[in-house]
Amino acid sequence: MKFTAQQIAELLKGSVEGNPQAEVNGLSKIEEGKPGTLSFLANPKYNEYIYTTKASIVIVNSTFEAESPVEATLIRVADAYKSFASLLEIYNQIVNDKKGIEQPSFVDPSATIGKDVYIGAFAYIGKNSVIGDGVKIYPQCYVGDNVVIKDNTTLFAGCRVYSFCQIGKECNLHAGVIIGADGFGFAPNEQNNYKKVPQIGNVIIEDHVEVGAGTTIDRATLGSTIIRKGVKLDNLIQIAHNVEIGENTVIAAQTGVAGSTKIGKNCMIGGQVGIVGHLSIANGVKIAAQSGIGTSITTEGEIVQGSPAFNISDYKRTYVVFKKLPQLERKINEIEKTQVNKTAE
Amino acid sequence: MKFTAQQIAELLKGSVEGNPQAEVNGLSKIEEGKPGTLSFLANPKYNEYIYTTKASIVIVNSTFEAESPVEATLIRVADAYKSFASLLEIYNQIVNDKKGIEQPSFVDPSATIGKDVYIGAFAYIGKNSVIGDGVKIYPQCYVGDNVVIKDNTTLFAGCRVYSFCQIGKECNLHAGVIIGADGFGFAPNEQNNYKKVPQIGNVIIEDHVEVGAGTTIDRATLGSTIIRKGVKLDNLIQIAHNVEIGENTVIAAQTGVAGSTKIGKNCMIGGQVGIVGHLSIANGVKIAAQSGIGTSITTEGEIVQGSPAFNISDYKRTYVVFKKLPQLERKINEIEKTQVNKTAE
């Protein structure tokens, strides 16, 4: 897809300065601009690059004043950053604009399929499942029996949604996401080995949730594992059975949350954090990367670090001393020696 | 599927109290009971909920005595918890009762397929592979060449089993499990880059093993990576080449075990633990979550924590002092000052 400066300017309600027929078919950062790409300049810190960039078209603020000749065609708009961001979205929509049902795919006759859906080749839709309008199910996805996927949600290639799970509207589930596998529940039996506890609950994901590649969310033993509206999960996260994650909470990659823990709203949880089961985390809590949470956090907005974690300022102060431990030990030994000597005097 | 109180009572050899035609099509916790669901009351702590629950049917102990009117239909049995648990299993079996070969699927003509198997659409069975009786291979699974999968094992959607690997009886491999990818073996060469060491061993998984979603178990360089009878692995675990895990050992999510390490029987290993390669872990060892194991553990039943890990009681005592380090440092400085002053007197 190629676009001219003229076309882009019309889209953004901007004005062209230079060649209105200049063409682009990609995007670039201004400092790495290549011919045939479109870039933008919003932050004055990057002004210098506009004189050297190879980008064919650059979107600039209407207030921008060039101090030397500029080779690129400029498009002047009220807010260069916002205009560029809206272009990104348009571009993204064009690139991901998939529709129709590719063959071979497997749609059980009892399933209900909405309007304007995309079902990629080798995708599987099980019995009685309901797929909303505008849903995109990329190739090789698995949707089990009795699943509900609401309007405008996208499942990228190779997502798996086990039976009876529910996904809200306008969610993105990236490749390799697994929703509703069995929770990890076993009861020791008389022979000193483990008997599986049947996991017959489900997973409910509300609207506007993003789930990163390879993340796994287990079904509840009974009831539901719940991911509330607006939650954003990064890649390779593990959410165990019966967990609940509150609205707009954000969790970075490779974090694990053990069974039945309830996390509040608007929390920010770093990468590689581990949270023990059956805890409760208050709203607005922030947890530093690699921390281990072994007890509930009841104070809203608390910020913690460490394994086990405690208040982040205390942790940082403590870690400063931790790094000095060898010299601290030497000092103690010297004090002790001096004292012994004095006592012996 | 709907069931009446009468049908369930017959199944459980219990007696109905209330409407024998009350119908349910789902299960719930008593405190969250909804109309049309079945619940149970076993622990007297939850007695209060039976008077307010919206569940249509509740299974109770035959000894239960109501102190106020109960709206739900009751089913009285000798042991409410056991009866409910057995219902869960029956329910689970019904929900997962898949049979037959869906099309399109790919079964190499040289493969041997047992009786009563399920092979989902888009599943792939390679050359000379042997699939036992009652095996369920969900859609989009990959079974390479010369693989053996024994009776009554289930591979959920999108499992991958590389060539020459063997899976025992009555195992569950959840979605996205990868068995037998190459071990991570490279030898530096003259040009200071790495040459791959061919990984031509396999993985052997014995009977009654559970492998959680997204877990990866690498094939041996030579010989076998072995997962013994009754081992339970949670989600997103990494088991490297030539590792051996002893009977009935349980490992929580996101733990990693490096190459050639041998783990004993009946161990319990927490989440996000890292175990270095070429170690040996004794039987019955317990490892706290997020610990790092850098040396072999030779004492049976030892319990450890920390990174690097040591005895858990010692670790906990040490961590108490760690959290006080800033005040400890202040104290040392004061002692030193006092001593210097006294010496100067």
Next chain:
Amino acid sequence: MKFTAQQIAELLKGSVEGNPQAEVNGLSKIEEGKPGTLSFLANPKYNEYIYTTKASIVIVNSTFEAESPVEATLIRVADAYKSFASLLEIYNQIVNDKKGIEQPSFVDPSATIGKDVYIGAFAYIGKNSVIGDGVKIYPQCYVGDNVVIKDNTTLFAGCRVYSFCQIGKECNLHAGVIIGADGFGFAPNEQNNYKKVPQIGNVIIEDHVEVGAGTTIDRATLGSTIIRKGVKLDNLIQIAHNVEIGENTVIAAQTGVAGSTKIGKNCMIGGQVGIVGHLSIANGVKIAAQSGIGTSITTEGEIVQGSPAFNISDYKRTYVVFKKLPQLERKINEIEKTQVNKTAE
């Protein structure tokens, strides 16, 4: 496939001692040798096993002198280890020698497919994608639109490569690898929830790269996430958007690298390491397993440990004192008591 001692000796230019018709169809370690397998003896430490091994054929150095009768057929070569290693490679090539296009598969008519490729059943190749000569795409792989995969690269079962990504020559991507899912980028909006930042860059993987099972590499927000020549990534690693990893760097399992971080050449990074975003790691740096990197490392060849990490020798010394903290505290308390007593005298 069966081979006789005679055939193997011809391949290795060695001489047979024993039965030239002895047959093998597998490989084993000498101490675990089974009938019908081929083994080797290179390290004199293992000499004893040659008298008891059940392996049918053993490759030995031409200088080897037996001190007792040996049952196995021997093949004498100049360097037993090298000969065995080259056999492994040949064996591996035979086992993985897949060719042709299995059906059903999905290849968009606009895609360009090279010579001698393998495309497994249920694989998907999107619009305008270019697949080089000798490429192997195992069953159930997903290759999006406008993807380039260069010569002799292998994608094992169920890999996903999102649109616009590029994979170099002679790479191996193991099962479940996900290349090019959206980076984790969200901007808070007025309603205190998050708006997705479109992720429209790509991933570029250069030649001779190995990516382990289940590893995820996110596309750049703008520009490219870059994995340089010869990089080796183990399983379940997370590489975030806009990261760059330098030539021949090796990363062990379950490590995570956050957005926009640049890692140098020839680094060695242990398992379960976490690296914060927007950092720069110098060439040749080594990072111990489970470390957390919160600031850039500018010294080439630096070796670090800890979370947050610092120099590994300092860390080890510090950890020795850490383990003694309870006794150190007791000592301080005693010193203080003595001092108070003396002052009070």
